[in-house]
Amino acid sequence: MKEEFNERLNTLVARKKSNSVYLINTARYQDFIKEVKEIKSKPYKDFEDYKMLASYDVLDVNGRERMIQPRNEVNPSIKFYVPLEELFGVLHTIHLLFKHANIDVMEAELKTKFCNVSKEVIKIYLTCCKTCQEKKSNT
Ligand SMILES: [Zn+2]
Incomplete structure (x- = not known):
């Protein structure tokens, strides 16, 4: 199932x-972390730097260093960016934890902890779950 998912992904x-951070592999994820840390340690930051830090x-x-969405008063909880290689694990855990959760449950649940798991990716995951596909064709 994991292979099928990663292939589709x-x-x-x-x-x-795209350069979208929604779909980044671990190598780029690490680069991002390095860049953010460099910007943070700079004594003078320019407009681009502030954009990055926002x-x-x-x-x-x-x-383990993880990339997160900056926290503020509006969004005080920690939300993680997930690299491509870890998407399957994240989706699989939530899916099984909520007994083959559907897309809405998964999206709502993932949104509380992660900031770059799109509905499109959840859909791909669900098409790879044999149990859910069988359930679908039976109803
Ligand atoms: Zn399922």
Whole structure:
């Protein structure tokens, strides 16, 4: 199932060809973290730097640096960016935790913890779940 998902995900990434942070691999994810940290340590920041810091922040989680959405009064909770390679694990956990959750439940649940898991990606995941596909064809 994981292979099938990643294959479809790669097709989506290839089709998009965008610089969108919604679909970034681990290598670019690490680059982003490096860049954000560099900007943060700069004594003088320019407009581009502030733009970067408005969207990305780095948080140390048990010795592992993770990219998060900057927190503020409106959004005080931590929301993580997920690299492509980890998407399957994240989706799979939520899907099974909520007993083969549908797209709406998954989206609502994922939104509370992650900031770059799109509905499109959830849809791809669901088409890869045999149990859900069978349920669908039976009703
Ligand atoms: Zn399922």
